[in-house]
Each structure stands twice: as C-alpha cells, then as structure tokens.
Amino acid sequence: MNRSPTRQQFIDRINAIDQAIEQQINLSTQLPILNIAVTPSGVICNGLMVVAYATFEDFISARSTELISTIxxxxxxxxxxxxxxxxxxxxGAFTNFASKLRYLSKTTEEDMLVDRVAIESHVLGTQTSPAYMFSAYTFSPAGTNLNVTDISNFLRTVCVADAWNAISDLSQRMGFGVPGLQEAIKRDGELRNKAAHDPSFSMTLPDLRNTLQRLRAVAAAFETVFNSALAHVENESCAEKCKNGYLATRTKILRIEERRGGFGIYLEGSDRAKKRCSSVGEALTEARILLSGRQGVVMLHDKQGRPVDWNL
Structure with missing residues (x-):
C-alpha cells in the first residue's frame, strides 16, 4: 500500500488541530462569558486556522510534486x-523559484542558499534532456497563498479538464458529504487571511471544525484525481481519457470500518462487508488487492462512519 509521508504529515497535523479544538471546547465551557469583541478562544482559533490552511497548502503542492516525480x-x-x-x-518552476528566491535570500544562510540555487539550476537544466527531472517548485501557488485557481491549474497539467467538478464528485463518493467545495474553499482562504491579518476578526470553533473537514475532503479527492490522471499520462492517453467523466466512473472506492471488534472492507454504496479482518493493517493490504490497477482509493472511516484517512 502506497503510504505517502506527505499525506501522513498532513493527516497528523490536521488531527492535532482537531484535538486542539476539542481542548478549546472543553476550556470554553469553564471560562466566564467575557463582554469583549475578541475572545481568547477566537484568538486561538485564528492561529489554528492559519496553521490548518498552511498545512493544506503544503500538502497540495508537495504531494503533487511527489506524485509527478513517479513518472x-x-x-x-x-x-x-x-x-x-x-x-x-x-x-512555471523557474518563475516560482525566482519568486521564492527573494524570500530565501533574506531568511537562508549563504551556503545553504547557494546549494539550493545549484540544485534547482541542475534540475531545471534537465528540461531538454531525456533524463528530465521535476523541480520542487513545479507546483507552487501563483500568489502568496494557494487558491482555488491554483488547485485546478495543478490538475490541468495532467489533463483534468473540469478539476473542481472532479474534486466535488469524488469527495461526495468518498463520504465527506461537503457540498459546494470550490466556493467553500475560496471562502476558507479569505477567512485564513482575516485570521492572519485582521486584529478584530475572531474565528469560531464551529467554523474552524467545518473548515478542517473541507480541507480533508479536498486533499483526499485532489490526490486521488491527480493519481488516477497520472496513470493516463504514463500511458500517453491523458488527452482523451483523463476528463472528469472518465475519472468519476473509473475511480474505484473501498472503505474500511471498524465494526463488532473487527475491520470490514466495503464496496462503494454497500453496507455488507466484502471481507473482514482482525486489524487495520490487514484490512488495508486486502483492500489494495481488491483494487484493480492504480485508479482506486481506500477510505478509512471512524466509529461514527466519518472518513478520516485514505490510502491509494
């Protein structure tokens, strides 16, 4: 089973923020009601929002590079x-690196900066070579922060024509049940900016929790769509086959749920276990065998039936 370190880091960080929210909820019930515009809870939620969105940005860019580098x-x-x-x-990579270089020149030691430039120069120099390489800056946001246009542009590089429809459709099938993802993520980006730069803004706990679920939904769907599309790039048929309709019908989804002391593997739309296992690890191995080829994803649900993790 392909267990990406980039994906694991994303999930660990988002789960840690979820735990911090729970602690905030418990703490807020013990604090007196303060007649002030900005509450301690709001200030903490602002910080968590900025961290959550940064974690999401890092995942989308780094995982795209990780996947494309498998070509x-x-x-x-x-x-x-x-x-x-x-x-x-x-x-794109040259432009992105040149933009980041202005920041790196102010924050990075001279020797490390020279090494970084040398590495990127070497990678970019392979663009006319049969042994081409992908720069870490291939998938970087056009501006300061990642936005919905960047996400769709990343998927267009592997011939996904209608990226946000593909993401929304697949996230629904995965069990996230989050409607209107494109507009919601756009709003989350605006909230992130307010949380970072507006001293009078206070993020609420419910809004933060909903944002985390949306970030999970987009991250899982984005990675799965990218990975499925990449199979067609490798088969030299992406222009014809890698459109939204093809992905929506061909991407196979299995889910693993803990029930009655064991772990069941379920087909999409079915409540009857295809197979039962004694551990999550065994269930993941068996589920991967059930998936045919590269175009599939295994969703892990918690005891409440909510998707919390995934594996390609």
Whole structure:
C-alpha cells in the first residue's frame, strides 16, 4: 500500500488541530462569558486556522510534486508529456523559484542558499534532456497563498479538464458529504487571511471544525484525481481519457470500518462487508488487492462512519 509521508504529515497535523479544538471546547465551557469583541478562544482559533490552511497548502503542492516525480523518463519521453505539464515543469518552476528566491535570500544562510540555487539550476537544466527531472517548485501557488485557481491549474497539467467538478464528485463518493467545495474553499482562504491579518476578526470553533473537514475532503479527492490522471499520462492517453467523466466512473472506492471488534472492507454504496479482518493493517493490504490497477482509493472511516484517512 502506497503510504505517502506527505499525506501522513498532513493527516497528523490536521488531527492535532482537531484535538486542539476539542481542548478549546472543553476550556470554553469553564471560562466566564467575557463582554469583549475578541475572545481568547477566537484568538486561538485564528492561529489554528492559519496553521490548518498552511498545512493544506503544503500538502497540495508537495504531494503533487511527489506524485509527478513517479513518472519514469525511460518510459515516458519529454515529448510525450502534456504540453501544459512541460510548461509548468520549466517556465512555471523557474518563475516560482525566482519568486521564492527573494524570500530565501533574506531568511537562508549563504551556503545553504547557494546549494539550493545549484540544485534547482541542475534540475531545471534537465528540461531538454531525456533524463528530465521535476523541480520542487513545479507546483507552487501563483500568489502568496494557494487558491482555488491554483488547485485546478495543478490538475490541468495532467489533463483534468473540469478539476473542481472532479474534486466535488469524488469527495461526495468518498463520504465527506461537503457540498459546494470550490466556493467553500475560496471562502476558507479569505477567512485564513482575516485570521492572519485582521486584529478584530475572531474565528469560531464551529467554523474552524467545518473548515478542517473541507480541507480533508479536498486533499483526499485532489490526490486521488491527480493519481488516477497520472496513470493516463504514463500511458500517453491523458488527452482523451483523463476528463472528469472518465475519472468519476473509473475511480474505484473501498472503505474500511471498524465494526463488532473487527475491520470490514466495503464496496462503494454497500453496507455488507466484502471481507473482514482482525486489524487495520490487514484490512488495508486486502483492500489494495481488491483494487484493480492504480485508479482506486481506500477510505478509512471512524466509529461514527466519518472518513478520516485514505490510502491509494
């Protein structure tokens, strides 16, 4: 089972923020009601919101790079890569790195900065070579923070034409049940900016909790769509087959739930276990065997039936 360290870090951080919310809820019930515009709880929630959104931004960019780097140049020539991807891995990566370099030059020691430039120069220099490489800056936001346009642009590099419909449809099938994801994530980005820069703004606990669930939903769906689309890039057929309708019908979803002291593997839409296992690890192994090829995802649900983790 492909267990990405980038995905694990995202899930661990989001879960830690969830635990911090629980502690805040318990603490808020013990504090007196304060007749002030900005409450201690609001200030803490503001900080958690900024951390949560930064965690989400890091995941989308880093996981995209992690996935695209699995393309083998010996199997897929540079000329056979999608044109948009070729542009992003060269012009896009160079532009993104040049932009970040202004910040790095102020915050990074001289020796480390020179090494970083040398590494990126080497990677970017392979763009005309059969042994091409992908820069860590291939998938970076166009502005200071990641937005909904960046997310759709990242998926377009692997020929996903209608990215947000693909993300929304798949997240619903995964069990997240979060409607209107594109507009909701756009609003979350605006709330993140308020939490970071508006001294009079106070994020509420319910809003923060809802944001975490949306970030999970988009992260899981985005990664799965990207991974499924990547299979077509490697097969040199992405332009024809990697559209939203194809992904929606071909991406297979299994879920693992803990019931009656064991762990059941369920097909999408079914409440009858395909197989029962004694541990999560065993269930993940068996579920991966049930998935055919690369286009599939295994969802892990908690005891309340909510999706909390996933594996490709």
């Amino acid at each position: 083998n140049p010996q199997q897929v020539s540079l000329a056979d890569l999608p044109k948009r991807l070729r542009r992003e891995m060269s012009v």
